[in-house]
Amino acid sequence: MRAAQVVDCGRPPVVSDREPPAATEGYVLVDVLAAPITPLDLLCATGTSYFGRPATPYVPGVQGVGRAGARVVWFPTSAGMAPGDGSMAERAAVPEADLVTLPASVDPVEVAALGLSAVAAHMALTWRGELAPGEQVIVLGAGGVVGQAAVQLARATGARRVIAGARSEAARARAEKAGADVVVALDTDDVGELAERFIAAADGPVDLVLDPLYGAPAAAAAKALGPHGRLVNLGSSASETCPIDSSTLRGRSLRLLGYTNNALTREQRAAAVTAIAEHAAGGTLTVAHEVAPLADVGAAWQRQAEGTAAGRIVLRP
Structure with a gap:
């Protein structure tokens, strides 16, 4: 699969081919539809955050929206904060308990931008x-x-x-x-x-x-x-x-x-994500954002870090 990878801390990710993740016990494979570049992603990839220097290479992306079977879901990851890969790839392995099912009518990019x-x-x-x-x-x-x-x-x-x-x-x-x-x-x-x-x-x-x-x-x-x-x-x-x-x-x-x-329980977070998605689906909640293909992650990452983007950049694998 194609995935963004942080190879050197402090430098933008690069896109490369890598083996897709496997579905182990308790995990679900999610086909990623949208992955935002967030301030936490940028911070973790510097290698200077309070989480410590992440092992490289790793796939960044602390959250995303994707498809798990027939469901459209929002999901979090610990990429950059703990060993493991994130959402900026064509596929991600996510704990089943962390998936939040979204309304069928919701725009995956909109929810990813809000997140x-x-x-x-x-x-x-x-x-x-x-x-x-x-x-x-x-x-x-x-x-x-x-x-x-x-x-x-x-x-x-x-x-x-x-x-x-x-x-x-x-x-x-x-x-x-x-x-x-x-x-x-x-x-x-x-x-x-x-x-x-x-x-x-x-x-x-x-x-x-x-x-x-x-x-x-x-x-x-x-x-x-x-x-x-x-x-x-x-x-x-x-x-x-x-x-x-x-x-x-x-x-x-x-x-x-x-x-x-970080103070939220898993249940509180899921309820909040559901509320956000319902507002977005109803047209009462949106934020400035732009969409970039995964192939352009390096340039998109740089613009998000510099604050020159039109809003939150969301990658489409």
Whole structure:
């Protein structure tokens, strides 16, 4: 079969022929239909992640969508995090218990583009953030896949107003397309200035902040929260530290909550993937993405790493 392989850590994968996987006990062979290039794939392949340096060569791809018999399924892998191969190949061997059956009408590429990023948005909003109908939400990093999904999922959950924060002009356009009521430019690290923008964009005190950025944007958004407001952090693409002042936390009895997909049980993850797929099949959830053939994985990988792609790149074996 044809497969992408990381041969040297720190370099893009190359496509080569290799023996297809065998179906061992408890595993199912999946014909891969779509495999996204995600930030976790890029991180693991550097050889510098907290998972350690992966044994090479290996097939990357921590998730994918494929066909297992008559079923269209979403599946995860541990490629790059533990020994074994991932989804960027014509076929993958996946534990039966990890397969999530998708609606027959769903677009495999759409679900692959959404994937675990949309799962994070959904669970951070609902499970950790306890979003209730009628509440007001700020979504930071709203031009990214997590942020675009969060804007739409907050609306689907019943939020009365969704305020987006995004850094670049292109990201702000994606956030607006996702359906944010107003988009705030995150073009400065001045916490006071950003806070004024969020407060002006809000219709009264904000109830929940979804934060994949941290840093100055999170500190500013926290100032727009009302009493007992919640901030759920699920990333640090702006900074590993955040200048939230003590008086803001104590004066409003705010809750700062962390989120990671790694905390989910298999059952929680499957339920979240199912919910995401149903939204996608119903036309209420989509994110900016582009499709590339597996043969072009090297160039696609490089563009995703550089941030020059139009969105999440999904490979079609």
